[in-house]
């Protein structure tokens with residue numbers, strides 16, 4: 206007997222899976238979404254932060270460019286709260302071919318992408334740190350998009366329409382009988398129990414892991430090429446506009462200002478295992494050198510953190526290519542009825558974060574077609590929770606809120622302006638002892654000190670809110686520090702090295718965290734974690 210039954214089971218809680226759940230819920234389907242970890246803990250939470258205008262693809266990948274142009278406009282309408290309207294510049298740096306700009310303009314026209322050629326003086330006036338040797342500049346509608354706000358709003362919206370959202374529920378098997386997929390077994394990581402979820406349709410939205418899930422359904426040959434990319438967050442906004450180098454897509458050619466930092470990225474390298482993403486010194490050096498080309502002095506700026514993500518690039522297994530950047534950035538919807546003779550199962554992979562809504566629409570349209578039900582898509586015209594007023598996020602929003610309560614609210618994280626009441630509220634909602642879950646919701650510990658000053662305070666508060674004992678609280682602290690350290694050690698130089706030394710004195714010297722008894726942190730409550738992101742500025 207199934208523990209749970211539903212119309213649609215969605216596997217994967219990244220932007221695509223959350224988008225599918227939102228789309229299904231708006232069309233009146235009963236939905237359950239599961240993820241093996243927290244929402245947006247896969248590629249979506251490790252991306253570059255760019256809502257593409259389409260400019261990156263207008264010369265090389267026209268279908269991808271057109272999708273970006275259209276989806277950029279739609280997301281600006283329905284997900285404004287997650288978007289900062291930074292605008293974008295494509296610039297020709299010294300040594301780049303200025304004639305590429307003509308191909309760019311021709312592509313932009315074909316893709317119907319809004320673009321304006323600016324004088325270099327105008328571009329330099331807007332972005333004073335830009336390389337003064339640029340020879341051409343084009344203004345486009347790039348923006349930065351906060352993925353955690355996006356995914357949590359999708360999940361919250363879906364839930365308000367009846368969906369069940371189950372983070373920390375990895376799929377352990379696919380239920381398949383007589384050529385039909387009938388759901389999946391999942392492990393409830395909080396309780397350790399296995400649960401069965403029966404569904405009319407199962408949607409595999411597990412991104413770079415899609416081949417692994419298909420394999421569980423005894424479907425082989427799903428060609429997902431994991432393409433690893435690294436990114437480095439610098440400690441403040443070196444630019445306030447997205448800066449793209451006007452060349453064929455290459456490494457380290459985009460700087461995205463997002464929240465209080467700016468992020469340079471990225472690389473693209475085939476990887477065997479989507480869970481094994483080492484960052485090398487050579488990659489870090491290359492990224493910093495590339496930053497220098499766009500913004501002279503980049504190398505002297507303080508690097509906060511480096512991380513890697515893995516692109517789910519779909520490629521026909523027969524194609525012979527070694528560079529994962531050659532694979533189209535358009536998405537792939539696999540109809541397993543047509544492809545493999547298996548009913549009740551669809552795979553959606555590839556694409557970009559910018560196109561997650563379209564990917565979800567195509568998937569749910571196909572599902573409706575297979576079920577013989579006519580239920581039109583509503584996601585292009587329905588605002589996500591917190592975006593109803595169509596107001597874009599603005600950099601000063603948190604500061605403005607903070608200034609109102611400066612005298613009567615304790616600041617816990619000074620870098621990201623997180624107050625005690627906000628932190629306590631989110632801790633209660635998440636009911637998680639994992640401080641990394643709280644970090645993803647509030648950006649706690651993501652500023653220059655990387656948790657050095659806020660995380661021991663947050664641990665004390667967590668201890669009270671969750672009624673932990675000392676060992677559990679120390680376990681939460683240790684887990685957080687270990688996770689943060691992974692992203693800090695490859696970029697230890699200059700001021701960040703000094704900061705890391707100070708953090709080390711606090712945690713090893715004063716608190717002796719390595720030797721205090723600790724128990725590994727637990728997980729959120731099993732059923733439907735609270736999804737309200739209202740306090741996220």
Ligand SMILES: Cc1cc2nc3c(=O)[nH]c(=O)nc-3n(C[C@H](O)[C@H](O)[C@H](O)COP(=O)(O)OP(=O)(O)OC[C@H]3O[C@@H](n4cnc5c(N)ncnc54)[C@H](O)[C@@H]3O)c2cc1C
Pocket residue numbers: 216217218219220221222239240241242243244245246247248249250251252253254255256257374375376377410411412413414432433434435436470471472513514515516517554555556557558559560
């Ligand atoms: C370095 C880099 C930079 C990028 N930058 C940009 C950018 O600036 N703009 C842009 O538009 N796009 C960008 N992309 C692309 C974009 O990030 C991805 O296309 C998008 O996030 C994929 O979302 P997804 O939901 O399909 O996959 P994911 O976010 O990876 O979601 C898949 C989910 O499946 C879950 N899962 C896996 N196995 C299981 C299992 N057994 N059981 C349950 N759940 C499971 C995972 O935990 C994961 O959460 C970038 C990608 C990379 C790698």
